[in-house]
Amino acid sequence: MEEGIKPLNPIAFELGPLQVHWYGLIIGAGVLLALYLAVRESERRGLSKDTFVDLILYAVPIAIISARIYYVIFNWDYYSQRPGEIIAIWHGGIAIHGALIGSVATAVVYARLKKLSFWKIADIAAPSILLGQAIGRWGNFMNQEAHGGEVSRSFLENLNLPEFIINQMYINGSYYHPTFLYESVWNITGVIILLLVRKANLRQGELFLGYVIWYSIGRFFVEGLRTDSLMLTETLRMAQVISVALIILAIVLLVIRRVRGYADKRYLES
Template structure:
């Protein structure tokens, strides 16, 4: 029996309860905002823990987290709005309505990377060390944040009848797919992929502490770029709401670029950078 022919009750596990968690008078708490806040808090705690294991001052990661939020979230929104400008030009008041969804992780990565570069220069610390310590938290945050798409009934894939299909309300379906009820839960695919990348990065981190294998500063960040981009490349091909540049899916173009940059970055690091020492010294002594 073909896999697509299954029609099991499991499908109803992927029916969104809606974007609002709770509403008390004028106060509305949305799932999307709660998930982003949770991802930030968990990410900061994890980065601080990893910093301690590399004998790096964890307070630097607390300071950096503020820069990352300021750099990443506005950039993620700006990235999305620019590629959907025709829609937002008619409704400019919606540009700041980030709680309704519509942020792009690639914009967040670009904005966060720029913020980290500036922070590293001002603090005279190693950008590569910072990038390594943040990378596992970043991919874990992406895994958590993708569930915001579930609650908002967005970022789903093509119609499907698989057991893990996702029900999308009529008002959230593309006009040309209005007659279909169930779609690929691409938010779930990416969340699971991100968790696997997270496990890989943590494994490399802790094996690197023991010197097996011996890593160079920046390795984890470059591995993150390659592995996340590879997953996003194929998952994006299933989506129905991709940001487009003519006939091309922008996320796939950026993902291909991420794979190339990550592989080239790994080659560059291993040609030009020294290995992590057996006992990692404080951040300010590691240099770039």
């Protein structure tokens, strides 16, 4: 049966010499849905509907570039020998932590230039960011990347996964953990939680910091299953180190902002 399994075509369609990959289409769909969610909420929070449209025009390209730079830096042994591959982002190879660094930095600068509260923007964007991440993982699925270690077919069947997911996890003669799916489900769950808890009128900034904690916890455990981790040392996975650091930083900021009165404003009142 395994011999007859063929992976899904990573190319969605071709326009002459141009190949349009599912990876790019899925990432694009995630960005658009995330933007839609953010724009709707920003209007309810008294911001112009153009606020996030303008922000995303800067944030997306900067996030993609920073995500690629981050990935290339930690795979420099490979890319130093293949410089032509550095820009081949359609082959996969972007790091979400690099994207977050770029997008948050962009949002900070944008908020200052527009004289807006960064924390207000970040709170509104938090569910959208997590939704985009959840959708984006399916781009990894199409490229058969970001998977975990070897498992048996029966293991995957016992998870009650659809046949197309099981078959796509058959790579070079073996089945693998669908870690893309684990993270996507974790992120979707997080989106639902964030949408619910913001009705509780949290203090400004706490929705975004809650996102950071939720995502980092999930990423830490999922990363431990993956086989393609970016490594800080021979034993330390970069994503796990960053996840722990972000959890600690977010908790410290939560405490400091409350103690010093920086978080007196409430989400629904700001």
